[in-house]
Amino acid sequence: MGYRDNIVGKSPDFEFPATKFGKNCLNLKFQFSWLYKRKWLAYSSIDNGAYCKYCVFYANNEAGSCNQALGQLCFKPFQAWKKAHDKFNKHESSNYHKQSILEYQSYYSIASDKTLPINLQLDINKEKQRTNNRKIIIPVIETIIVCERQGIALRGHKDFGPLNLEEPIEDDGNFRTFLKQYLKVTVDAGNDSYLLARENCGRNVQYTSSQIQNEIVESCFEIILSKIVNKINKNCYFSILADKTSDISETEQFSLCARYYDLEDKKIHETFLKFVPVTDLSGRSLAQTIIDExxxxxxxxxxxxxQGYDGAAAMSGKFNGVQAFIRESYYSAIYVHCSAHNLNLSISYACSVPSIRNAMRTIESIYAFLNTPKGQFEFTKHLNKFKEDTSFSSQKEKLKRLCPTRWTERHNSIDVFYDFQPVIISCFEEMILYSNTETSSKAAQLLSAIQTSEFNVSLIIIYKIFQYTKNLCTYLQKQNIDLFQALNHVDIIISQLQSIRTGFYFLISNKNYNQQAIKDLSEFYSDDIVQEVIETEVKLWHTHLEKLSIKSVLDALDNCNKDLFPNVFKLLQIFATLPVTSCEPERRFSTLKRIKTNLRNSIG
Structure with missing residues (x-):
């Protein structure tokens, strides 16, 4: 900078050398007054010529007309003093001279700290733009997250164009309504930066289009899923849970979940991953879908x-089921049939006894008969009468239908029917007096059916048995139970039912560890444990257990020192991750119904 700024003209006392020009040999020389009139001008005593002190440093060598190289005043000395005024005027009006002056001024401002360098200016402008864009998009993201968390649809009849805080003529959707409310609240709180950023931005950075909304939703999904997967991978061992259902458009959706033991919070988690639409429902195709996803x-x-699935052949088949194809590639992925489904199948099989089956059908017929407007009226009238005149204390108000698939609901239905039986009998006794022969005949038929000894004995048996299986059915649907706890509870129920049946407890013995079992276990999980030391480690662990009161695998993991019993700890962790039921994927079916409704399916 010093070199460039110190290019000055000569002092007034300097004697410029004369140069002879023309035939008359005129002695002409550089004039000192030119330096005052033209600040860009400088004189070189070495070359005895004039230069433009700006163009020397900043002019492009090919900035002349038609990209010709620059010459005098730029890269060669000007010495034709006779033509000085014309040359100087022409040079001052040239574009490259003007550009050189601008570049010098920019350089001078930066060098003297009056202006930031252009790269810093660009960085600052980018940061300002980035900050401004964040103020625009942050309210958009938070609004979308609130809507998605609450299952609220985003778009409305008119959801395009610039956003303003005035009330719209037409409904512009939940998203724009909540976004405007967000901006109003921040302004009322004294922070108008979000609103100002939006008002001063261009129409191409509104971030309110349907495409942007979908991209933000997809980004949120990817971030959440990435965190879930990272947590699962961090804790190593996991099991996959899956089930399928049809959505409103009759598309088969595969619900995928993962079960794992968290080493940090020491709990078992069953976490939903995603829905996957499928077309081929064969075991091989579904298995490949799971692996690909x-x-x-x-x-x-x-x-x-x-692996945890229901008992459908496509899922549980020994040769052509999903579990079989996955085990071809990952042999250690043991298949566990959903315990809740197993319990349902067992109860369903028990209910196939003729007397029990007939009683259940009678209960279904009574529900269908009393579920008509006339039947509901009579039932409600008699129910209120019972509550007023007797010690009838049930808080329930109506009968419940026997659900054909969910046995948990069947338990509740039997409980309600058992409580309401006196009310039903009283109701039928009045309805058989109706003048309508069809109604009175049906009432008489049902009244006769529920007053038989066979029905009442069957009802009492169903009611008593369901008292035991109801809690077990609910318990098996929990997320944080393990196979050890599930089997223990099943054993307790079986023992209790045997006691009711025979009058004494039938104890089902559990096999203790033996050398062959330990050997088989170590061979199966040879990739996870050290086979040479597992037998000794298990013996030490068994001795350690005698001092403890262990009721579940989680208790065992909590009391297992990972450094002292590393192989036992891994086996316990694997055991904790083995699925008990496939209820978690089924729970997501209700979520699917909320997401893909009739209206949303009709608009694509």
Whole structure:
């Protein structure tokens, strides 16, 4: 900078050398007054010529007309003093001279700290733009997250164009309504930066279009799923849970979940991953879908230790089921039939006894008969009468239908019917007096059926048995139970039912550990444990257990020192991840119904 700024003209006392020009040999020389009139001018005593001190440093060598190289005043000395005024005027009016002056001024401002360098200016402008864009998009993201968390549809009849805080003529959707409310609240709170950023931005950075909304929703999904998968991979061993259902458009949706033991909070988690639409429902295709989806999610297959599905042939088939095809590639992924489904099948099989089956059908017929407007009126009238005149204390108000698939609901239906039986009998006794022969005949038929000894004995048996299985059915649907706890509770129920049946407790013995069992276990999980030391480690662990009161696998994990019993700890962790039921994927079916409704399906 110093060199450029110190280019000055000569002092007034300097004697410029004369140069002879023309035939008359005129002695002409550089004039000192030119330096006052033209601040850009400088004189070189070495070259005895004039230069433009700006163009020397900043002019492009090919900035002349038609990209010709620059010459005098720029890269060569000007010495034709006779033509000085014309040359100087022409030079001052040239574009490259003007550009050189601008570049010098920019350089001078930066060098003297009056202006930031252009790269810093660009960085600052970018940061300002980035901050401004964040103020525009943050309210958009938070609004979308609130809507999605609450299951609220985003778009309305008119959801395009610039956003303003005035009330719209036409409904512009929940998203724009909530976004405007967000901006109003921040302004009322004294922070108008979000609103000002939006008002001063261009129409192409509103971030309110349907495409942007979908991209934000997709980004949120990917972030959440990535965190879930990272947590699963961090804890190593996991099991996959899956079930399928049809959505409102009759598309088969595969619900995928993962079960794992968290080493930090020491709890078992069953976490939903995603819905996957499927068309081919064969076991091989569904198995490949699971593998492809988990691979895409970057889940570590070498730690897959369990599979939990229902008993459908496509899922549980020994040769052509999903579990069989997955075990071809990942043999350690043990298949566990959903315990809740197993319980339902067992109860369903028990209910196939003729007397029990007939009683259940009679209960279904009574519900259908009393579920008509006339039947509901009579039932409600008699129910209110019972509550007023007797010690009838039931808080229930109506009968419940026997659900054909969910046995948990059947338990509740039997409880309600058992409580309401006196009310039903009283109701039928009045309805058989109706003049309508069809109604009175049906009432008489049902009244006769529920007053038989066979029906009442069957009802009492169903009611008593369901008292035991109801809690078990509910318990098996919990997320944080393990197979050890599930089997213990099943054993307790079986023992109790045997006691009711025979009058004494039938104790089902559990096999203790033996050397062969330990050997088989170590061979199966040879990739996870050290086979040479597992037998000794299990013996030490068994001795350690005698001092403790262990009721579940979680208790065992909590009391297992990972450093002292590393192989036992891994086996316990794998055991904790083995699925008990496939209820978690089924729970997501109700979520699917909320997401893909009739209205949303009709608009695509």
């Amino acid at each position: 988990l691979t895409q999610l970057k889940m570590n297959f070498k730690y897959l230790r369990g």
